[in-house]
Amino acid sequence: MKKSTYLFLFISLFSLQTAFGQNAAKEEKPVRIVGVAVTGEAEEPVPYATAALVNPEDGTTIAGAVADGEGKFFIAGFGLGTYTLQLSFIGFEPISVRGIEVKTLTGEINLGNIKMEDEGVALEEVTVQGQRDLIEERVDRTIYKAENDKTTAGGDATDVLRRVPMLSVDFDGNVSMRGSSNIQVLIDNRPSAIAASSIADALRQIPADEIKAVEVITSPSARFDAEGTSGVINIVTKKNNLTGMTLNVNSGFGLRGSNLSLNGSARTKKLGFSVGGFGRTGYNINGRFENEQMFTTPDNSLASVLQEADTRRNDLFGRYNFGVDYDIDKYNFLTGAVNFGIRNSNNYQENFFTENYQEGQLINRALRETDVVDESNTVDVSLNYTKTYEKKGKEFSILTLYSRNKRENSFTNILFEDDFQTIDSRLRNDNPSKNEEFTIQLDFVNPMGEDGNSILEYGAKNILRRAFSDFSYLQADGADGEYVENENPALNNDLTYDQNVTAGYASYTFNLLKNYTLKTGLRYEYTMINADFRDETEANIPSYGTLVPSVNASRKLKNGNLIKAAYNRRISRPSLRFINPNIDASNPSQISQGNPLLDPELTDNYELGYSTFFKGLVLNFTGFYRNTTGSIQAVRTVQDDDIIFTTYENIGREQAVGTNMFTSITLGSKLSFNGGFDLYYAMLENGLTDPLLAAENQGWVISGRMFGNYTLPKNWQVQLFTFARGRRVQLQGTSGGFAVYGLSLNKQFAEKRGSIGFGAENFLAKEFIIRNELSTPTIMQSSTSALRNMNFKVNFSYRIGKLSMDDRPRRRRKSINNDDLKEAGGGQGEMNQNR
Structure with missing residues (x-):
């Protein structure tokens, strides 16, 4: 089906609903x-x-x-x-x-x-x-009120996002919206180095108890960066405009992990401070994997590789922050913040057996042990100035942000001799990297007209980004031999990647006729890139400009119902996960390497949504069509020694047409349910004519969630949550589905200042199994991963101190929205590699 057909279908549905609304308006008003x-x-x-x-x-x-x-x-x-x-x-x-x-x-x-x-x-x-609402529908976004969901107590942002409509989160914490993992994630309306480095890691570092709400913006206006195929997720943490002092203590411990956080705030009439710290550790995260691959070698013989291993992972995450805001006078105020993040992750593969076959005959069997170390530290420093005016809604702001992410990736591969006892050799890959950014942004908001309902927004932004990746391979004999660095430039080099993105935008919102609202915008971004290697090799990457239009329209109907339609274009620049020339050979049978010459992806999005309320029932329905050109896709070839080599090219086209539905039902004053499903049809192709490389795939993808809450006497609550995702269609195969669920019992005490909870997660199965398949004209691969994630936990929280209202006007704290790189399926993003 062509793009124009989908567009015509959306316009027809929007016009049909409008006609119904106009006919209804002629009836006598009840x-x-x-x-x-x-x-x-x-x-x-x-x-x-x-x-x-x-x-x-x-x-x-x-x-x-x-x-x-x-x-x-x-x-x-x-x-x-x-x-x-x-x-x-x-x-x-x-x-x-x-x-x-x-x-x-x-x-x-x-x-x-x-x-x-x-x-x-x-x-x-x-x-x-009755129950407090968990979902709020606005004209341009869907808001999940996380603070009203007690099943997430003691967890992190991963647990919260698994409950949010239109979002899917896999076992590793990787987030997707409507089937696409290419999204922009903000924390309190601004980017963060931890989110830029890895969204999955950022979610693990944010305690669930400090999240107030999650905003899902599927059609961002021109004010937002043009990044993100699917849209924007804004995680709103708990803030206030109160005076006094308070301290919140949250802790939890369980079979698989424990956490502790302390967050305090103090405020006088003009000056406010906040300080906090959160630590989370993961342990007993055990599993296994099996991999079978069959392929045709360059000499046209049939080869196969069988692999299996036991896996083990230990994680330690921390996030610490300090913030200050100062009201200079009635119309001028400053805000500043410093955020630190740490991440230490060790992944072990033990009893890692590999068997190589040629024409059905076993030719080699090897035993390895692999230790992957992934450590990073991040810092964000922001300083923002905002000026308001006597005219309500008029505002000018200057926002600045400095971000730095230092990361240390390495793996050690130990190969044993034929007796499987003596160490034959050791291979080590070191890949330290660093990403630095400085961003300045100017925004101006000016309400127009006598009623102020028309709003003109315009501004400019500049991002100076420098990424550095140093990589080297070292080989050692036996258990005690010294490591010797490889002299091959392909295995021992470094990359410096400078990027400058300059943007300007304008957006205009106005009312049309009686019940219509129209928001139009135009954004232009110009990108300059300079990349070079230590061996003086230069990568010639031309500069490029991108024009990004956006249109959002809505119409209010009877009974508070709302219908909205939108179109926008998005851009996705490749991150270091795709351009990093470091060869990842942690699994010697499957190696990968990035491509520094990649271009950005361009995506056109169309959507039509409808929200209604009826006797305790809230229903939201959205239909969408997405078309991505220049899609970054993996290209796999078979090399000598039965090795599958993977790199990336701008050769793909991705299309998706589907729907999201969410509903909330209240039954009496004590029982409530909410849930929904996402369903879309994916169509992928790489556009190549070579029969050995050409690929296309299509199929349905579905996921769903349900949450139930029942209030018991004396401030007790029982809550149930489940989320399931079916298999996902990929260009050269499928990735397996999975399901998670949890049951919790919570009680509030001391006038709701404290709470204690008991929870069980995935308690009906010993392990979860995910099966992935890969199919090309020359490669057939089937892999199975098993994860033991049964968990029992106890959570405790208590609030010390008291806050009271001051007489300051409520002000919307503004900050930079910045995260404009394509995320990898593994959760990798901004200028850093995650194995």
Whole structure:
């Protein structure tokens, strides 16, 4: 199916829904409840607050709506009776308005301004019936309220993202959105060196208890970097505008890992500080793998390799931060932060047997042991200035960020003699690398028109990036021989890779007709690259410019329903995982090498979404089409000595058409469920004509999740979570599916200042098995990985100190959005390699 066909289908569906909405508008308007969500004392609007009309007798939700950008909402679709209104939004305590009497089926019930207090201020003053919402739908994003999910207590961001609609997270913590792992991950609206180095590692370093929400932005506007095939994920940590001092203690221990975090904050009227630390260790992470590959050698003989090994992994992660913000005066303020991250990971392969066959005859059998060390430390330093104006919404900001990531990758391969006892030789590969970035960004927001509903945004950004990779191979005889460095430049060299990205953008948001909102934008990015090697070899990589348009449209329908459509273009620059010339031979039968001459990928995205609310049911549906050209794909060939060699080329085209659906159901005041599924059809091809290299593949990919919560007396809660992902279609084969699940019991005490929980994860199976397949005209490979991840854990948290409201206006803290490189399937990203 051609791209134009999909585009025509989306436009037709959008026009059809609009026609239905216009016909419905001609009918006589039924009774409705209207109101405005505002902050406590300042009475400023609370945009996009969620309103639900509840039956006070059984807690059933009758109807609902989402407020607009001015905090205004209206609810329709209910009958005569007496109801309770529940109003909620991230960062505010949910509030209930009781005794709303509906005596006629026409007219309007105006509740006026409804004041919402900041969270933590009036915990004992507000009584909320029913479950607090976990999902909030906005015009341009879906928000998962992680702070309301107690099943993640004691875990990390990986556990949180597994519960978020439209996201999939595999066993190694690698994140994908709608089947694509090429996404942009931000922490508090800004990039982080830990996320740039490896998204999977970044997630392990962020404690779940410190995550307030996760925002999934599938169609980013021109203000965002053009990186990311699928979109943007913003992890929002817990912040506040309160005065006083507080300290949070969170700890947990389990069969597979333990964690401890301390986070404190202090604030006066103008000056605020925050400091925190988090440590997590993983142990008893054991498993095994088996690999069988058959291929045709260069001399046209049939060869095969069988491999098996026991695996073991130990991890240690840490993240430490210090932040300060200062209000210069009413309209000017500064923010600064320093974040440190550490990562130590050791992966062992023991009893690593390899058998080589030629025409069915065994010709060699070898025993190895492999030790892979992956260590890194990161630092982010940011300083931001923001100026606001008397005119509401007008804002100017200068944002700066310095990031550094130093990484040490190495592996040691020990080969035994035929007796499988005596060490014959040792091979070591050292690959230290470093990535440094300095970014400056200027943004200006100017509301226009008398009502201020039209918004003009424009700005500029520059990223100076330098990556360095040093690699060498060393060989030693026996168990005690000295290592000798290999003189081959292909095995002993270094790469310096300088990149300069300059960008400018403009975006305009305005209301069209009565219920339409249109947001258009245009972004231009110009990239200059200089790469050279220590042996004076130069890689000639031409500069290139990229024009990135974006269009987002939405229409509000009856009963607070919303329909939205979007188009945007994205760019994905290759990271060091793809360009690093270091040869990875940790498995001697399968070696790989990057290609410094790779070009970026370009992706066009189209989507159509619909959200509705009906008697305790929240339903969100999205259809999408994605087309990627110049896709970076692996090219595999068979070399002498029965070795499969892998490198990368811009030879692929990827298409995907599919849907996401999410639903939330409330049954009474104590029981709730939410869940959803992702389904898409993937079509991949590499466009080559050589029959030995040409490849294409297609097929369905599905994944789903479910979360259930039941409230027991005396502040006890039982929660169940499960996530499953089917096999994924790849250009030359498939990767296997898997499932995870968990059950937890939590209790709050000491006026909700403390909590204790007991959890069990994957407790019905001894191990999980994942099967991957690779198929080319000359190579057939089947591999099996098994992971023992049954876990039992105990979690404890307690909050010391008290915060109270100050009289400062609520301000949106801004920071740089920066992460513009293609992520590898293994979670690798920014200018660093992860084995």
